[in-house]
Amino acid sequence: xxxLPLVRWGKPYESLDKTxxxxxxxxxxxxxxxxxxxxxxxxxxxxxxxxxxxxxxxSTDELLxxxxxxxxxxxxxxxxxxxxxxxxxxFVRQQSxxxxxxxNMCRGNMEKNRFVLVEMENILTALTRGLDLRVLGRGYGEExxxxxxxxxxxxxxxxxxxxxxxxxxxxxxxIIPMQIGIVLKPGSSEPWTPYRVVSAFLxxxxxxxxxxxxPGPHEVGDAVLNGxxxxxxxGGQETINKYKHNPAVQPHGPGFSKIFLGDDVVDRxxxxxxxxxxxxxxxxxxxxxxxxxxxxxRHGREIADxxxxxxxxxxxxxxxxxxxxxxxxxxPRMADAVNxxxxxxxxxxxxxxxxxxxxxxxxxxxxxxxxYLLPTVFFCKSPDAPAANxxxxxxxxxxxxxxxxxxxxxxxxxLVCTAITDDASFxxxxxxxxxxxxxxxxxxxxxxxxxxxxHEGNIVEFLFRNRAYQTA
Amino acid sequence: xxxxTNTSSLDAKIKKAKEDLDAHLRExxxxxxxxxxxxxxxxxxxxxxxxxxxxxxxxxxDLRIFGHFEDEWLRGGPLNKWIPRGLEGKPTYVFETGGTTxxxxxxxxxxxxxxxxxxxxxxxxxxxxxxxxxxxMLGPSGPRRLRLAVEHLCQYRGGICFCVDLDPRWVxxxxxxxxxxxxxxxxxxxxxxxxxxxxxGHDIRCMFTTPKLLxxxxxxxxxxxxxxxxxxxxxxxxxxxxxxxxWNRFAHEELLDGAYMTPTYGNTLMxxxxxxxxxxxxxxxxxxxxxxxxxxxxxxDFDDYNKPVEYGQTGRVKLxxxxxxxxxxxxxxxxxxxxEQPYDKYPWDGVSGVRPFHVLAATTTVGxx
Numbered sequence: 001x002x003x004l005p006l007v008r009w010g011k012p013y014e015s016l017d018k019t020x021x022x023x024x025x026x027x028x029x030x031x032x033x034x035x036x037x038x039x040x041x042x043x044x045x046x047x048x049x050x051x052x053x054x055x056x057x058x059s060t061d062e063l064l065x066x067x068x069x070x071x072x073x074x075x076x077x078x079x080x081x082x083x084x085x086x087x088x089x090x091f092v093r094q095q096s097x098x099x100x101x102x103x104n105m106c107r108g109n110m111e112k113n114r115f116v117l118v119e120m121e122n123i124l125t126a127l128t129r130g131l132d133l134r135v136l137g138r139g140y141g142e143e144x145x146x147x148x149x150x151x152x153x154x155x156x157x158x159x160x161x162x163x164x165x166x167x168x169x170x171x172x173x174x175i176i177p178m179q180i181g182i183v184l185k186p187g188s189s190e191p192w193t194p195y196r197v198v199s200a201f202l203x204x205x206x207x208x209x210x211x212x213x214x215p216g217p218h219e220v221g222d223a224v225l226n227g228x229x230x231x232x233x234x235g236g237q238e239t240i241n242k243y244k245h246n247p248a249v250q251p252h253g254p255g256f257s258k259i260f261l262g263d264d265v266v267d268r269x270x271x272x273x274x275x276x277x278x279x280x281x282x283x284x285x286x287x288x289x290x291x292x293x294x295x296x297x298r299h300g301r302e303i304a305d306x307x308x309x310x311x312x313x314x315x316x317x318x319x320x321x322x323x324x325x326x327x328x329x330x331x332p333r334m335a336d337a338v339n340x341x342x343x344x345x346x347x348x349x350x351x352x353x354x355x356x357x358x359x360x361x362x363x364x365x366x367x368x369x370x371x372y373l374l375p376t377v378f379f380c381k382s383p384d385a386p387a388a389n390x391x392x393x394x395x396x397x398x399x400x401x402x403x404x405x406x407x408x409x410x411x412x413x414x415l416v417c418t419a420i421t422d423d424a425s426f427x428x429x430x431x432x433x434x435x436x437x438x439x440x441x442x443x444x445x446x447x448x449x450x451x452x453x454x455h456e457g458n459i460v461e462f463l464f465r466n467r468a469y470q471t472a
Numbered sequence: 473x474x475x476x477t478n479t480s481s482l483d484a485k486i487k488k489a490k491e492d493l494d495a496h497l498r499e500x501x502x503x504x505x506x507x508x509x510x511x512x513x514x515x516x517x518x519x520x521x522x523x524x525x526x527x528x529x530x531x532x533x534d535l536r537i538f539g540h541f542e543d544e545w546l547r548g549g550p551l552n553k554w555i556p557r558g559l560e561g562k563p564t565y566v567f568e569t570g571g572t573t574x575x576x577x578x579x580x581x582x583x584x585x586x587x588x589x590x591x592x593x594x595x596x597x598x599x600x601x602x603x604x605x606x607x608x609m610l611g612p613s614g615p616r617r618l619r620l621a622v623e624h625l626c627q628y629r630g631g632i633c634f635c636v637d638l639d640p641r642w643v644x645x646x647x648x649x650x651x652x653x654x655x656x657x658x659x660x661x662x663x664x665x666x667x668x669x670x671x672x673g674h675d676i677r678c679m680f681t682t683p684k685l686l687x688x689x690x691x692x693x694x695x696x697x698x699x700x701x702x703x704x705x706x707x708x709x710x711x712x713x714x715x716x717x718x719w720n721r722f723a724h725e726e727l728l729d730g731a732y733m734t735p736t737y738g739n740t741l742m743x744x745x746x747x748x749x750x751x752x753x754x755x756x757x758x759x760x761x762x763x764x765x766x767x768x769x770x771x772x773d774f775d776d777y778n779k780p781v782e783y784g785q786t787g788r789v790k791l792x793x794x795x796x797x798x799x800x801x802x803x804x805x806x807x808x809x810x811x812e813q814p815y816d817k818y819p820w821d822g823v824s825g826v827r828p829f830h831v832l833a834a835t836t837t838v839g840x841x
Contacts, residue, residue, distance in 0.1 A: 016718040039687045
């Protein structure tokens with residue numbers, strides 16, 4: 001059976017502690033994974049400076065070429081994987097088998113990662129607003145006749161990665177080409193993407209001394225977050241709350257992404273059902289960029305009803321089925337708990353589970369070793385309804401009735417907001433709204449990201465400080 | 473033939489150890505349940521349970537008549553209820569455990585900690601723990617048995633023990649409050665003191681410390697171009713559920729720089745359980761053996777605490793302490809592990825793979841210092 005060791009600055013390390021990754025449906029072992037301990041991370045971080053140093057020895061242009069090559073290898077090559085190898089098809093099957101994501105979605109995420117790696121030069125040009133990337137490595141330079149200096153705030157970035165959402169890895173991919181090392185703690189059931197990307201990086205000539213992988217228990221994640229001067233962490237709302245005031249940690253969690261239909265277009269709501277459905281259902285509804293609520297001043301019941309009729313047709317299919325749209329809940333009792341929370345909300349007189357009318361089975365589908373939750377559409381009479389601003393790891397959406405003038409401030413923190421409106425005044429208010437991160441004006445699915453734009457803060461600003469630099 | 477002889481010899485040792493345990497048990501019971509020598513708590517408990525332990529308890533298995541020792545009994549006073557009449561008037565120590573919030577659990581002691589650590593002293597290899605060498609006690613201090621016990625161990629071996637203050641209750645509060653910066657600052661404060669003492673020309677060669685502090689000390693020394701070995705430390709004993717085979721391997725391969733380290737298992741109620749060999753040859757497996765007959769470790773079924781699991785199987789750790797100072801039958805530890813076979817050096821059951829009891833693990837803060 002495949003074994004994934006720790007990777008300590010490029011060198012494999014087989015731990016005495018190992019866990020097994022099993023197929024979510026059959027329980028069949030897929031791989032064993034060495035488990036790190038906090039001490040190993042802390043010990044290795046004593047050499048963190050070396051990671052940046054070896055990357056600075058390679059020019060940015062050359063690094064970008066290697067990253068681009070890594071993107072192609074990641075998507076197409078048979079790559080070393082632990083003590084074995086892995087083809088792209090095996091990657092998709094293994095990721096699907098351990099996470100419960102349908103294979104078509106795994107392929108979709110794979111393509112997303114490939115795109116970001118291959119297009120890295122354009123992405124970094126966009127994120128740095130056209131800065132000569134050599135400035136990041138050298139530390140200073142001149143742009144449009146003005147001296148500039150950027151100081152790296154850390155030699156390595158730590159990332160505590162999720163288990164259940166293979167779509168988020170694009171966020172850490174730009175780190176290496178900015179000549180900063182990576183210290184990754186893969187999720188327990190999704191080690192596949194970080195291992196495969198690191199393998200592709202190595203094959204493409206990125207020095208191993210710049211990359212570490214430490215699968216393991218929570219204490220390993222804590223060691224990564226506490227030991228790196230800049231880190232990313234993926235988790236639930238609790239994780240966000242824990243780190244939101246820590247400037248060294250960029251937390252990523254629920255997005256509470258939303259669609260607003262302005263008063264000027266809401267009477268033509270049928271025109272936007274496709275955009276809404278795609279925003280809710282893409283990638284199994286598992287992403288922070290999936291829409292979790294639709295805000296309208298009127299027609300809420302009709303919109304919820306129409307969406308419910310469409311989404312109630314989505315059914316559980318095998319992960320190998322190209323038409324599969326739902327991911328399994330592989331953690332025992334998680335789907336039961338979510339289902340129970342939704343049922344509690346449904347008892348409120350301000351909420352209605354509209355999909356219940358159109359489903360012939362209960363929302364919760366229990367199978368021998370995993371569960372599914374069927375797509376669910378709620379109607380909420382007002383933003384005060386208990387289900388008005390909830391986010392779950394499956395296609396769930398609330399259609400919330402709210403006067404347009406109150407939408408922005410009642411919506412709360414919103415990662416992606418698609419506002420369908422031509423109302424100039426509303427658009428101006430949306431542009432000024434600091435509770436909205438990514439803003440789409442017009443019928444753009446919230447799940448459709450432009451990678452040339454910053455996401456939850458610009459990673460360049462997170463890793464570099466723009467400061468003064470003068471010479472005599 | 474040799475194997476047969478060895479097996480037969482081990483069987484004989486196991487049998488003898490059990491006989492010694494039962495004889496020691498009867499003696500201990502006679503002491504604690506005699507009105508002339510016993511303590512008020514146990515004399516009252518026998519009346520409450522309507523039992524006559526001196527008659528009813530003839531072997532270790534008979535201890536089940538006491539049910540399980542509830543550690544809540546150790547919270548609050550008067551502490552005198554635990555003092556055996558036969559020891560009244562002797563200088564009395566109180567050792568505490570827990571107490572981050574609320575009333576800590578307390579036990580009385582007279583000489584047990586000295587006896588236990590003297591017994592343990594004989595398990596330490598002279599090569600790495602040379603007699604007459606000075607020690608550093610880098611672990612929890614305050615009202616804890618460990619601080620005095622390690623100092624006694626050092627003195628028993630002819631050395632002088634240097635100590636650093638460490639308040640684990642404050643550490644637990646820092647963790648629970650999420651005050652990571654304060655936690656790091658406190659750890660640095662402790663390590664600063666250790667580094668200062670180690671560099672002050674006191675010829676310290678042995679040390680007790682915890683896994684977390686050992687790691688912090690070693691990394692700090694490495695950053696300064698030194699190491700545990702280079703500052704002169706040759707022998708370390710340490711303990712706790714964080715002392716796993718993988719951590720032991722990591723420490724030996726990357727932290728100790730040639731120093732010897734042995735794992736131990738114990739708490740305020742029990743003595744100190746030493747470990748069998750933990751080496752690369754057995755993948756650093758750690759197996760603890762209680763200092764029988766003064767204390768007994770059993771690995772019991774999660775659903776029936778009177779039933780030992782089979783060898784190699786997993787169960788909860790049950791402790792029994794049998795000294796004249798303190799009688800603790802059937803105490804269910806907050807740990808689980810695998811039952812291990814007796815062997816020549818320790819011809820009674822051991823426990824390996826000790827880790828927090830899975831039912832309590834989520835609510836227990838471990839490895840805090």
